[in-house]
Amino acid sequence: MNNKIILLRNVWKIFSTPKVTALKNVSLEISRGEFISIIGPSGSGKSTLLHLIGGLDKPSRGEIIVDNMNITEINDDIKLSRYRNTVIGFVFQMYYLVPRLNVLQNVELPLIARGLDPEMRRKMAIEALEFVGLGKRLKHKPNQLSGGEQQRVAIARAIAGKPKILLADEPTGNLDSVNARNIMDLFRRMNREIGLTIVMATHNLQLIKYCDRVVRLMDGEIIGIYDKSEYEILLKHLTLEK
């Protein structure tokens, strides 16, 4: 099995109206079980990169190979949906829970899309909710939960179907520091205990310490890839830049 779970080769993303080049010739390799952080200022292309890996958008040029699948060649809605459902788990800054559904139903959603029977999906959803520490809040509606809890429900929804990759777009952007730390602890547990590959976009530099590598984006280009030994220098450099 190829150890590289994500391969980006010369990926470009150009939006037509207005004409904006969001990604310029991006090439990147991510190994299985890696916890990668993508940092950069707003508009640097972090979210676009996640959307392309997640199959929510298509690159203008280049190819993206995920789990040995060239997803740039998938044009069929059924195959693309199955890819999003089985390979990818998404966590967004705004949680995006369905307000009328309770916690359990929200987490069951991707399993419903997969066509699993109610007993199986309930078991998997409860397992995911217990993992994020919300095993006793099954019947609560999203508006009865705090922001941190809602994000944990969103994480449970993302991992309930046991995806291979978790894509997190500013997952702590709406949380206070305590909740942000809790979410990051959870990500680290998922990465270490389940072996989940995590790609997280953030502009919060305090979070990079949880990651194995940091990819720095600027104006759609990768301007640096750093491992843990380089974090201290990177942080000093970024602080000075500010």
Next chain:
Amino acid sequence: MRIPDYFLIAYTSFNERRGRSIGAVIGIVIAVISLTLALGMGRSFQILFTSQFEKIFGVNSIFVIASNINDVDIAYIKTIHGVEDVIGITYTNGIILSGESRGVSIMAIDPSKLNVIYGVDKIDEVIEEGSAEMKGLGFIMGGHVWKNFQTGEKIHEAGEGIVIKVYTSSGVKEISGIVVGLAKARQSGFIGVNPDNSIIMDIDTYFSLIDNSRNYKLLYVLAEKPEYTDSIAKSIRVLIPRARTFNPSFITEQFNKFIGSLQLYLGMISGISMFIIGLWIFDTMTINVLQRTKEIGIMKAIGFKKKDILLLFLSETILTTIIGVFIGIILTIFLAPYVRLGMFDTSISPVITPDIAFIAILLPFISNIFAAYIPARRAANLDPLGALRYE
């Protein structure tokens, strides 16, 4: 996705938008009730008319009207395939001179066939008083002749001797005879001559005393089966070109076609309510899609297919329609006996037959699914990123 899951998610949405959902359900209920009652009333009218018509004329009968029909013609007609019997009848006008003078028809028929005209097995069944033995100068008085039509008072009796002035082609004759029996009113029509307003006599007596031409004015032809009547009527018109035929089953068939068109018209008027509900569903679903754009985005991001999104929205419409149609049909069954329309000295209520129920169930489904399809398809085709970013 499993089919029950579509309805599970649809139910949560139905419940969340309770106000609009209940509004839509009420609309569907009204539409179903109005459509079912309109079609049911049309069907009831059709059943009543057909039964009355068949009772009056008989479905397997053909009336042949022509002057100068003779025994040879009858013999020819009897050879036509499907003819069971041919009864020759003739009639003229007359006046009863005994007692209260009044105009009547003089109807002449083979006494052994009189029961056929009255639609009974034995003629005795329709004799109110006296007997049916009208041999020679024995007459039977029709149900409206022996009593005063307006007061109902009996003015003639069985066994009474009467004198009748009879108008024939060769002049006026007076004949005397005895009323052997008083017949009950037939209360049904007959072509050419009405037995209820007649003095009925033996046709042999008529031909020997009143008109010795032995020509019949009316033939009552009985077919073996109602479906033969059309072809028999055609054959008779070929055999006797001067004859006019009156075929009740053909009339019934034409009437049923007319009622079918009337029902369609009534259904279309009721269908306006279906159209309005369709607009309501379209509007509700369009708003629904707009309000849930982000939800559609997240659903697509976590693996729901276009088809799933389309069917999810259609399931909401189907669920709303199922509830509306179910309540509508139950209420219609409950209300139908209380909806009455006076007709033919009776009153009719809508008849809810399986085909009407089927139409009343099917039509809302078709119109609502059609109305919901466009917004549902729009939802299904939403770009997931665009939907997630929608404000």
